[in-house]
Amino acid sequence: MLFYDQDxxxxxxxxxxxxxxxxxVPLRLTAVEKVVxxxxxxxxxxxxxxxxxxxxxxxxxxxxxxxxxxxHLIGVMVERALRSAQAQRQLxxxxxxxxxxxxxxxxxxxxxxxxxTI
Numbered sequence: 001m002l003f004y005d006q007d008x009x010x011x012x013x014x015x016x017x018x019x020x021x022x023x024x025v026p027l028r029l030t031a032v033e034k035v036v037x038x039x040x041x042x043x044x045x046x047x048x049x050x051x052x053x054x055x056x057x058x059x060x061x062x063x064x065x066x067x068x069x070x071x072h073l074i075g076v077m078v079e080r081a082l083r084s085a086q087a088q089r090q091l092x093x094x095x096x097x098x099x100x101x102x103x104x105x106x107x108x109x110x111x112x113x114x115x116x117t118i
Contacts, residue, residue, distance in 0.1 A: 002081040004036055012036045017078065022059040022070050031056045032078055046082045050075040 004015040015036040017029035031052040039045045054075035059067040 002032070002036075002078060002085075004085075010040050011038055012041060013038070017053070019053070019057065019074050019077075022057040022074055027057065029053055029056050029074075029078075036082075041082055041086055046079055049082060050079040053078040 004012040015033040017032040035049045059070040
């Protein structure tokens, strides 16, 4: 899961990230939170967050999937969540540009962003 709010300048605030299925217990991905926190979500930040997520876990192999696959997959899931949040924001602001702010949410992210900063 990945959640964040956005401030008036479009920077991520209150970032929280977590993962299940990559350890015996759910994990908080503080490395991802640090990458996202205080930054505008762009391609460079997305790539850094993806790499941080993969580096933060060391999953074991089991009958369902190999550890290397899960390690790669958590990075892919973080990248998809951030891109989905970006797309939702852009669609919301295109639909209602005059309202000043629009909320957005995906299965892995949510927040409020002024449309004028897109």
